[in-house]
Amino acid sequence: MNVVIIGAGVAGLTTAMLLSKQPGYNIVVAAKHMPGDYDIEYASPWAGANYMPVSVSGTEAAKWDKDTWGPLADLGKNHPEAGVHFQDCEIHSRDKDLGSATADWFAELLSPNPWFSKVVPNFRSLPKESLGPGINSATVFTSVCINTAIYLPWLVSQCLANGVIFKRSIFKHINDAALPDVHPHGKVDLVVNCTGLMASKLGGVEDKSVVPARGQIVIVRNEAGKMLDVSGTDDGDEEACYVMTRAAGGGTVLGGSYQKGNWESQPDPNLAIRIMKRAVSMYPALTDGKGIEHLDVIRHGVGLRPVREGGTRIEKERIDGLWVVHNYGAGGAGYQLLYGCAKATVELVEEALGARPKL
Missing domain, CATH: 3.30.9.10 (D-Amino Acid Oxidase, subunit A, domain 2)
Known part of the structure; x- marks a missing residue:
């Protein structure tokens, strides 16, 4: 399956890393900004970043917070090269x-x-x-x-080791990510939208609640x-x-x-x-x-x-016949929700493409 992930912030990179561990996916991360860039549109390098949960008990966000602690603690204990x-x-x-x-x-x-x-x-x-x-x-x-200057490149390195391709791209409409020149393996089967703040401006999404x-x-x-x-x-x-x-x-x-x-x-x-x-x-x-x-x-x-407004968007939909899975809008909680949100995103990708039964 050919998948394009739009966005190379912490949401896009974590989603790419987890999805690339599953068999059968050819993944391209296409983004305007990459780790090493410092731009006002690109929030991830500026974050603190830490684990201080603010999610209300019993909510889906609290579950994503909980699912993130274990992986972050593992990095802190066993992988000093990640900068945690x-x-x-x-x-x-x-x-x-x-x-x-x-x-x-x-x-x-x-x-x-x-x-x-x-x-x-x-x-x-x-x-x-x-x-x-x-x-x-x-x-x-x-x-x-988390030292973001180390952690974001570390995520890239994990993705590259799993065969993920990175390329600079600017899309006016989300369906542009499925154009023939975007994915080297051919027709794009699904797009993951990890555009963060730019989800408010991306054609086909234009989420004004962001x-x-x-x-x-x-x-x-x-x-x-x-x-x-x-x-x-x-x-x-x-x-x-x-x-x-x-x-x-x-x-x-x-x-x-x-x-x-x-x-x-x-x-x-x-x-x-x-x-x-x-x-x-x-x-x-x-x-x-x-x-x-x-x-x-x-x-x-x-x-x-x-x-x-309304919290992080983790859901799937068809836009002009193209499967899209959204993962954006975490606000100031992007790092402490990252593994929980990415895990939920991967589950929706597999559900949309028939690799996982719908619950």
């Missing part, structure tokens, strides 16, 4: 953030007994006397942090040693405060923002200052108790999370 490492993760909660956009988004994460407490190792609540000023409660667990949620970060050389996140900030609903250190010398990510509908690609210097001030205030050890002038900045970054 274990890190303690502290979630700080402030009562005054209750009802804010960030606290609502993080509701499950902030729970003292979330569903994932039985999935991740070492989940526990921190004693109140150990908490900093203004923090009313906190939990901690073992998570992973919008950007602009995230701005500062990457520094200062070591954090752990991952920290807080339920909100005093700078408005569109801003957030988190810290994480990427694996294998990838630097420490300070964030951030969650600005829905904002396509601006350039860093806002005033927001960058607020991000750094919040990070140092939350975790003074970053600068040994000194100010932000003691942060050693590597670069500033902006990425656009592909947020879809």
Whole structure:
């Protein structure tokens, strides 16, 4: 079977890797942007990236989250070349953030007994006397942090080892991925749509429920040693405060923002200052108790999370007679859902092509 996967972000690459392990598929990953590129349309390189589930208990997304922990933990334990490492993760909660956009988004994460407490190792609540000023409660667990600059090329290498072909392509309509010159093995049997934010503009899809949620970060050389996140900030609903250190010398990510509908690609210097001030205030050890002038900045970054109203779209349909399976719209959860979503996508591919009975 000849399959074209549109998109070489973490969703497209993970889907290609899992599908290429199944017999009988000739796979082409066709994309405008590839690992190594840094472009505002291409979210995956900018991500933190980590495992901090925000999916509500009992939902399909929670199942995808759960299905992703095992593979990520295996990479952290057994495959250092993938750029994934274990890190303690502290979630700080402030009562005054209750009802804010960030606290609502993080509701499950902030729970003292979330569903994932039985999935991740070492989940526990921190004693109140150990908490900093203004923090009313906190939990901690073992998570992973991913160096995207290593992990995305690693995914490519796994795909190449399984015979996947990569090519640069720009499609105006999803059916263009089935044109005769796209797949070297002939007629395309199915297309997988992993276009992320660009699903809002791709002909035949044009999903207007997909919008950007602009995230701005500062990457520094200062070591954090752990991952920290807080339920909100005093700078408005569109801003957030988190810290994480990427694996294998990838630097420490300070964030951030969650600005829905904002396509601006350039860093806002005033927001960058607020991000750094919040990070140092939350975790003074970053600068040994000194100010932000003691942060050693590597670069500033902006990425656009592909947020879809109603959640990630994993489904199949026929578009002008062509089988299409969609996997896009994970927003800021692309890495922590990646294996669950890709597994579900592969199942739909096999169902559409008759390799798996419909449930």
